Amino acid sequence: MSKTGEFARGAREIARGALGLARENVKTLMLLAAALVFVWLLGEVASGEIMRLDTLAYEFFVERLRSDALTPFMEAFTSLASVVVLAVLAAVIAALAPGKAPGWCVAVNLVCVVLLNTVLKEIVQRPRPDGFRLISETGYSFPSGHSMVSMAFFGLLIWMVWRYHRKDAMRVVWCVVFGLVIAMVGISRVYLGVHYASDVIAGFCVSFVWLVFYVKVVAPLFVAVDAPRPPATQA
Template identity: 55%
Template sequence: MESEDGWSVRGLARQLYDLVRQNKRLVVASACAIVFLALLEDVMTVESMKLDRAAYWLIVQHLRTPMLTPIMESFSALATPVTLLALLVAVAAFAPGRRPGWCCAVNLGLVVLINQVLKFIIQRPRPDGFRLAAATGFSFPSGHSMVAMAFFGLLAWFVWRYEKDRRQRALLLIAFAFIIFMVGLSRVYLGVHYASDVIGGFCLSIIWLALYTRLAVPLFLGNEDRPLG
């Protein structure tokens, strides 16, 4: 369908597609910001969210089993300080040069700082009455979820950008995505976070990664920061 001045639906769709493709970071970050702000508004004004009630019904009431609990505890442990420190050492040891290790360390440290500042400002109490793990501090946004998305998400970005073997790249990306998802799921399963805490943490870290990979990573990697050829 085309008008007299040459305008067409197909042409407009093509222009919109090209615009989105050229600004992928901005589009993803904007979508996550909308979700995060919507969750934050409900957290600050609503005592009980439908999302959290639905997640509690599905995950806590219907998925909890004695066999699954140790598995969820193991996934949750992947975002603890000891594990992340060990992973940082591994990145520093096996990545070429010192720059990737420092890049990951600064990324992780800043995300933890952002999370703690936001928790102190928002001060949402944690779920109570159905915890399977000990947890202190406030609830929104989930620190484990933010850390998992920021740390493993940055590793996934490195793999996507620099790994030339397509099969290995795909397998690693799937593995990192699975770990991030399971860390978030485990926090709801263990009863130490609401689902909105987890989703909010994921969204905030995606926004952070969009900025960090655009502004900070080139400073660390210099001329090494280039697309796969």
Template identity: 75%
Template sequence: MATARELAQGARDVARGALGLLRQNARLVVLLVAALVFMLLLEDVAEGGVMRLDTMAYELFVERLRSDALTPLMEGVTSLASVVVLAVMAAVIAALAPGKEPGWCVSVNLVGVVALNQVLKFIVQRPRPDGFRLVAESGYSFPSGHSMVSMAFFGLLIWMIWRYHRRDVMRVVWCVVFGLVIVLVGVSRIYLGAHYASDVIAGFCVSLAWLAFYTRVVAPAFLAADNREPAD
């Protein structure tokens, strides 16, 4: 009969093996989980009405947190994911990065995710929230365009920094900063009444799945021309 120590060692070995498998297939896991969550949200949206998730988010971000002091900040945050601002940032990256490849990589990513968002919105055609909107918006609501482009754009920057930047504290700092921008953009869309929470989460999920593909197939093809190796 196995002793308690042997059982514990076996459990640790299984856990290490599972973690190793997840690391080796991280993109596939992200892709599958993001796709599953998106499909669950899409199913509820197709049934019509407002989800419990949307109601809870409305109560928190609109009824409790909305204030005259916070609104300008949320408007500023949401503008970080406007196509114009991101296009300017892409141009800056293209101008400052060594070679043309990083600029092309970021630009193609932005154009692709904007086009994908428009296709999905046209297919689903969910109306935007009405009655508590602080910003003028047109078009359909699901999935959130700002959430999609922020996750895709800043998510790609996180991947590029983590892969190519030298291993120092600034690599972590920049990744955390861009991660916070992604989250805050999503929150701002709910706060301003431009989207339901389910729109925002769906947008994040679509772009996570997009990035799982883009960073595996497209981005390496662009950046290989830089002849740069991942940072030590």
């Protein structure tokens, strides 16, 4: 075999090895990526200037997309991360979800992520966008509390569904639905003019890092991680 052929075969083997390693460590890579993005956004926000990302998001979601017909839907999505809605959903989970104490699992998660958001906001103290808000909000802007709460709450639901639901199409459907809710809550905050896009992305990132820690360390104290799932339905 020629040297060129040996080099090509070696390159392919290295590529296959790298892909295999990446597949085995997807969660670690995602966790690292989320942490790096948050740190980068934190540094950009600390500089005190509006990011290009925030300007582009404003031009699309506020100047182009905003309309009287769409606004009620965005308000509905943002309300999915409100105290009342989450309290009702937590009560339903406490009553219906399997495990030792699923209600406490959800409640502790929410309390911790709200406290984390409060601490980060007090440290950064970024003012909210001004001049184009459709709803009234108070407090600092970075990171987005609604984005953090939606990622923590509905992300935990995704974890629960994937752990406990039978292996059928509905398990995937529910996970996709909860994922879309997370995304739409974040988008609604930019659309309604109460957050910059960087606030939302940072909220998602830091909450994802928190959620990975929570389901590994804290959640097993409240739910039986290895509880048997119902059998898959037969066609």
